[in-house]
Amino acid sequence: MPRVTYIGTNGDRTTVEVPLGDTVMDGALDNGIQGIIGQCGGGCTCSTCHCYVQAPWSQRLPAPHPDELDLLVYALDREPASRLSCQIKLTEALDGMVVRLPQRQLPE
Ligand code: FES
Numbered sequence: 001m002p003r004v005t006y007i008g009t010n011g012d013r014t015t016v017e018v019p020l021g022d023t024v025m026d027g028a029l030d031n032g033i034q035g036i037i038g039q040c041g042g043g044c045t046c047s048t049c050h051c052y053v054q055a056p057w058s059q060r061l062p063a064p065h066p067d068e069l070d071l072l073v074y075a076l077d078r079e080p081a082s083r084l085s086c087q088i089k090l091t092e093a094l095d096g097m098v099v100r101l102p103q104r105q106l107p108e
Contacts, residue, residue, distance in 0.1 A: 024049075083099075
């Protein structure tokens with residue numbers, strides 16, 4: 001299973017294994033990682049799964065779908081590496097991926 005490391009707002013790193021085909025959001029929610037809300041359940045309609053994908057992984061991901069880009073407009077504290085974690089499906093090629101969690105998400 002691909003491993004994903006989540007960097008919390010205090011700098012703590014938590015690495016978990018995420019089943020192939022699950023998303024970075026699934027990995028956070030299934031393992032009690034704080035900072036990802038995922039209010040819409042991965043439907044790409046809420047932006048409460050915002051995260052920052054760290055290099056070099058940010059360059060290895062497919063470009064965001066236009067729907068993701070439309071929704072990222074609403075993400076708080078957006079940065080160039082901002083992505084919606086519910087739109088990142090894990091593959092073996094993404095084993096070792098690192099994402100940083102934002103200080104805040106849109107209120108639920
Ligand atoms: S969980 Fe709602 S947009 Fe990702």
